[in-house]
Amino acid sequence: MRIRKITRATAVAGMTLAAIGVMPIAHAEGASGTTKALMASCPGDGHISRNYTCTTLGSGELYHQKYTNNRASTWYKKTGGGSITARVGYNRSGSTAWSGWFSQSSGTTKTGSWSNVTYCAGTVGLLEVRGQQTYQTPLANCSG
Template sequence: MNVKKLVRTTAMAGVTLVAMGTTPLAHAESLSGTGNAVAYAAGCPGDGHLTRNHTCTSLSSGALFHQKYTNDKASTSYKKTGGSSISARLGFNRAGTTKWSSWFSQGGGTTKSYSWSGVTYCSSTVGLLEVKGQQTYQTPLANCTS
């Protein structure tokens, strides 16, 4: 299996964001019933869209998820499937404003989540994972129309 890592970085409000390119990030690939490659990592499909308001990005040791709720809440979670322990924090960005959770430690086989209130449902947001000593990862946009 040849896994490519294509990323685009963007400076935004002092935070470097890594956007998912057209090729999935470090997905495990398998063949579907039609013989086409299907990419999944920790439950994240290759296009990064679970539903119109629920997105994800596959990473080499798990997957980052972000969801918008109709009651003006947003949630970001990281499902860590392997690798060494990390120190990280979860966040989201809307219109150039970033909100963060507190820092936490996380080992393989665990999921960490954080939710925020007062996030307008139809506003476009991205989920964020900042890992100390590494970089900041992001999901595709989550909104009520995509």
């Protein structure tokens, strides 16, 4: 997997990119050529861009993104706390798809990917933590 960093080439009169609300974005490109943006952090409203949402949790960040080739991914970036057993998924109109269960420790990211997910259909990303609860991202759809 290749990682490349994308930043804006210009800033406003001496201000840093962070000061004007532009955060650098790293993109991970897999062997199939698909690209997944990896944000520096989740914005307060949970909407990164069209069909790309996130939720900040106490021990990390949950992301959900849909791609124009009708694929979707949900991933959890764990930044603190003890190890968990969890799975990621997505929900569309009451129908849920899950990854397998995994163990995850701080400093790692776990991802699930699915095909045949209509790009403009509204979906939410899910994280189910065994013995705790299920967390979700805001709705990802074409209008927002």
